[in-house]
Amino acid sequence: xMTNMIKRILVSVLLAVASAAQAASGGVAWDHFPTDxxxxxxxxxxGAKLFVNYCLNCHNAAYMRFNRMTDIGLTPxxxxxxxxxxxxxxxxxxxVSIDPKHAKEWFGATPPDLSVVARSRAVAGQGSGAxxxxxxxxxxxxxxxxPTGWNNxxxxxxxxxxxxWELQGERRxxxxxKAEHGHEVEVFTGKWEVTRAGTLDAREYDEAVxxxxxxxxxxxxxxxxxxxxxxxWVLLFLGLFTVIAWFLNRAYWKNIK
Amino acid sequence: MxxxxxxxxxxxxxxxxxxxxxNRFPTAFAEYKKHLSEYYAxxxxxxxYFFGSLxxxxxxxxxxxxxxxxxxxxxxxxxxxxxxxxxxRDVSGGWLIRYMHSTGASxxxxxxYLHMFRGLIYGSHRKPRELVWIFGVAIFLCLMGEAFMGYxxxxxxxxxxxxxxxxxxxxxxxxxxxxxALLIRGDYVVGxxxxxxxxxxxxxxxxxxxxxxxxxxxxxxxxxxxxxxxxVEIKAKKDARGIPLDGIPFHPYYTVHDxxxxxxxxxxxxxxxxxxxxxxxxxxxxxxxxxxxxxxTPAHIAPVWYFTPYYSMLRATTDPxxxxxxxxxxxxxxFNFVKGRxxxxxKVGVAVVALVAIALLKxxxxxxxxxxxMGVAVLILFFMPxxxxxxxxxxxxxxxxxxxxxxxxxxxxxxxGWLGIEPPSPEKTxxxxxxxxxxxxFFLLMPWWSRLGEFKxxxxxxxxxxx
Numbered sequence: 064x065m066t067n068m069i070k071r072i073l074v075s076v077l078l079a080v081a082s083a084a085q086a087a088s089g090g091v092a093w094d095h096f097p098t099d100x101x102x103x104x105x106x107x108x109x110g111a112k113l114f115v116n117y118c119l120n121c122h123n124a125a126y127m128r129f130n131r132m133t134d135i136g137l138t139p140x141x142x143x144x145x146x147x148x149x150x151x152x153x154x155x156x157x158x159v160s161i162d163p164k165h166a167k168e169w170f171g172a173t174p175p176d177l178s179v180v181a182r183s184r185a186v187a188g189q190g191s192g193a194x195x196x197x198x199x200x201x202x203x204x205x206x207x208x209x210p211t212g213w214n215n216x217x218x219x220x221x222x223x224x225x226x227x228w229e230l231q232g233e234r235r236x237x238x239x240x241k242a243e244h245g246h247e248v249e250v251f252t253g254k255w256e257v258t259r260a261g262t263l264d265a266r267e268y269d270e271a272v273x274x275x276x277x278x279x280x281x282x283x284x285x286x287x288x289x290x291x292x293x294x295x296w297v298l299l300f301l302g303l304f305t306v307i308a309w310f311l312n313r314a315y316w317k318n319i320k
Numbered sequence: 321m322x323x324x325x326x327x328x329x330x331x332x333x334x335x336x337x338x339x340x341x342x343n344r345f346p347t348a349f350a351e352y353k354k355h356l357s358e359y360y361a362x363x364x365x366x367x368x369y370f371f372g373s374l375x376x377x378x379x380x381x382x383x384x385x386x387x388x389x390x391x392x393x394x395x396x397x398x399x400x401x402x403x404x405x406x407x408x409r410d411v412s413g414g415w416l417i418r419y420m421h422s423t424g425a426s427x428x429x430x431x432x433y434l435h436m437f438r439g440l441i442y443g444s445h446r447k448p449r450e451l452v453w454i455f456g457v458a459i460f461l462c463l464m465g466e467a468f469m470g471y472x473x474x475x476x477x478x479x480x481x482x483x484x485x486x487x488x489x490x491x492x493x494x495x496x497x498x499x500x501a502l503l504i505r506g507d508y509v510v511g512x513x514x515x516x517x518x519x520x521x522x523x524x525x526x527x528x529x530x531x532x533x534x535x536x537x538x539x540x541x542x543x544x545x546x547x548x549x550x551x552v553e554i555k556a557k558k559d560a561r562g563i564p565l566d567g568i569p570f571h572p573y574y575t576v577h578d579x580x581x582x583x584x585x586x587x588x589x590x591x592x593x594x595x596x597x598x599x600x601x602x603x604x605x606x607x608x609x610x611x612x613x614x615x616x617t618p619a620h621i622a623p624v625w626y627f628t629p630y631y632s633m634l635r636a637t638t639d640p641x642x643x644x645x646x647x648x649x650x651x652x653x654x655f656n657f658v659k660g661r662x663x664x665x666x667k668v669g670v671a672v673v674a675l676v677a678i679a680l681l682k683x684x685x686x687x688x689x690x691x692x693x694m695g696v697a698v699l700i701l702f703f704m705p706x707x708x709x710x711x712x713x714x715x716x717x718x719x720x721x722x723x724x725x726x727x728x729x730x731x732x733x734x735x736x737g738w739l740g741i742e743p744p745s746p747e748k749t750x751x752x753x754x755x756x757x758x759x760x761x762f763f764l765l766m767p768w769w770s771r772l773g774e775f776k777x778x779x780x781x782x783x784x785x786x787x
Contacts, residue, residue, distance in 0.1 A: 125402070126402060126405035126406065126408075126409060127409070128409070128410070131409065175610070176611070178405060179609040180609075182598075182606065182609040183606055183607065183608075183609035183610045184606070185601065185606040186606065187600060187601045187606075192606070283609075284408070284415075285409060286408070286409070286415045290416075290594055290597075291594060291595060293416075294590060294591070294593070294594020294595050295594075297590045298587060298591060298594070301586055301587045301590060302587065305583040305584055305587065308576075308579045308580040308583045309580055311576055311579065311580075312576050312577055312579070312580045315572055315573060315576045316573065316576075316577070319363055319568060319573065319786060320786045
């Protein structure tokens with residue numbers, strides 16, 4: 064009885080550890096977003112261009128001001144000339160005029176605001192929000208059963224069509240049959256078959272998506288870089304102060320016997 | 321007027337000014353002496369004694385950052401989420417203030433849990449400090465309310481659904497539950513009315529009570545004097561001037577000591593705040609970066625880490641668990657009937673009470689008992705001064721196996737905390753149930769086990785090794 068109980072506890076602990084290590088939600092395992100893109104201004108600027116051209120037609124980034132992009136090295140003039148719609152002002156937030164009702168009719172859901180999307184999509188144990196976006200934007204495939212004609216491996220039955228298809232072309236994921244727990248299941252091999260070429264080859268497309276995701280990650284918290292920089296100085300100061308406090312404390316406590 | 325002092329001839333400007341104030345506001349000088357320069361604290365405080373002053377520091381920090389956040393935050397369901405992002409982006413230094421406040425919330429619970437554990441192991445709740453402890457538990461309760469209501473304000477998905485889940489718990493209370501939940505929400509679902517009242521409670525109502533309780537906690541402490549790691553009453557041995565032999569003035573000795581503690585604490589605090597303010601989703605949940613959507617329930621709703629031990633106990637109270645509780649109540653009554661040292665009438669009385677308890681346990685929903693378990697798990701702390709019957713205060717002089725009992729308690733508390741974050745499964749529920757039973761056994765059986773074993777002799781004076 065007792066040993067049985069101990070066994071059950073042990074099993075439960077082991078199971079819990081195992082399940083924590085496993086991926087949590089549906090879809091394929093996420094690829095790693097190349098984080099060095101975040102320190103690459105050219106990449107961030109290219110990402111901004113892609114974002115404005117491809118995402119900002121349906122999605123808002125309503126907490127993000129156009130002129131904040133001066134932080135990634137663009138001048139207000141450059142922003143005005145290349146990234147603004149004619150009616151926008153450079154101090155405004157990134158909003159589009161799509162009617163949410165229409166959007167819902169077309170896609171089945173209102174396109175979400177993307178200001179903090181990179182922060183919201185992280186899953187502990189599975190990857191960062193940037194990892195998710197980087198995977199999601201690269202795993203679209205043609206699916207004639209869907210109303211938009213598109214489906215996605217990272218976000219099964221997604222409402223959004225592949226807006227980057229001109230760049231990526233059209234691809235088909237290759238599955239293989241595998242026996243799992245006595246059942247035969249279809250597993251993604253990680254390989255694709257190109258059915259129609261896009262304007263970019265596979266490597267160039269990955270680079271472009273990485274730039275776009277880098278921009279979205281930056282946009283999620285524009286002060287992130289400043290935060291880390293200040294943090295290092297604060298920690299250096301506190302390290303020094305701790306040494307002083309330690310000596311001060313020792314000096315005072317000398318006469319306590 | 322008669323007591324007016326004159327500054328000595330040739331006194332400096334500073335001395336003259338001091339005398340000027342002393343004549344007009346003597347209370348300030350008397351209180352300074354009473355609580356700082358002539359408050360005698362035991363000289364053998366160790367690592368565990370940093371957390372009281374750290375809790376005070378975090379309280380002040382939360383109030384100051386909170387004031388600045390209130391200047392820019394909009395308590396309105398339509399604009400709350402946006403206003404937080406406005407603080408993060410457009411307000412100068414807004415991100416710093418916001419992260420200080422969000423990291424501070426978690427830090428508050430870290431230091432308070434450690435502070436409470438210190439009290440438990442050194443017997444700081446024992447006579448004559450019962451009221452100090454009780455005020456402290458009341459502070460802990462307020463803090464839980466403050467944190468819960470504050471978490472709704474960013475109006476993200478976890479804010480919204482966390483509040484929805486917790487308020488619905490109140491609806492499980494028989495008879496008054498649904499009306500009570502309605503009263504808390506101010507609406508049939510969590511909405512603008514809820515956000516407005518939670519804002520009012522978070523920024524003024526609870527902080528006022530909290531500050532009052534903190535003052536009471538400190539005044540009561542300074543009346544009876546601090547306990548120490550040896551659990552020795554330093555006031556028992558005084559010198560000719562009436563100063564405890566093992567006491568040292570709080571200022572400057574412990575102020576300078578606490579400066580060191582604060583510095584180390586701030587290193588950890590700022591490392592998290594500047595380098596990982598989300599703390600891997602534990603301090604700021606990822607889902608909370610999605611605005612609240614009443615039509616979209618997240619797949620997995622977990623409270624913030626500091627509530628999860630108690631949330632685990634709530635979830636552990638399933639129908640089988642209620643049956644186990646019935647059996648335990650029955651066994652306890654039967655044991656009392658056979659072995660109890662009370663009159664026959666009293667024994668029958670206890671048995672009747674037990675029967676009624678079992679009947680009630682089976683009458684109401686397990687969900688309601690889950691709420692009761694969660695509530696009692698916190699409220700039981702109020703009774704610590706009387707549950708603990710150990711002949712010595714400090715863990716140092718208690719039998720070795722008492723330390724093991726405390727150790728297992730800590731492990732189970734942490735395991736319960738972890739389980740509360742995880743989605744439930746049959747194995748995890750079983751583990752949470754065992755943890756819950758241990759938690760309650762630890763407290764409810766304390767009058768019995770805390771007396772058992774071989775205690776070590778307590779020294780006359782505190783143990784202190786000079787540096």
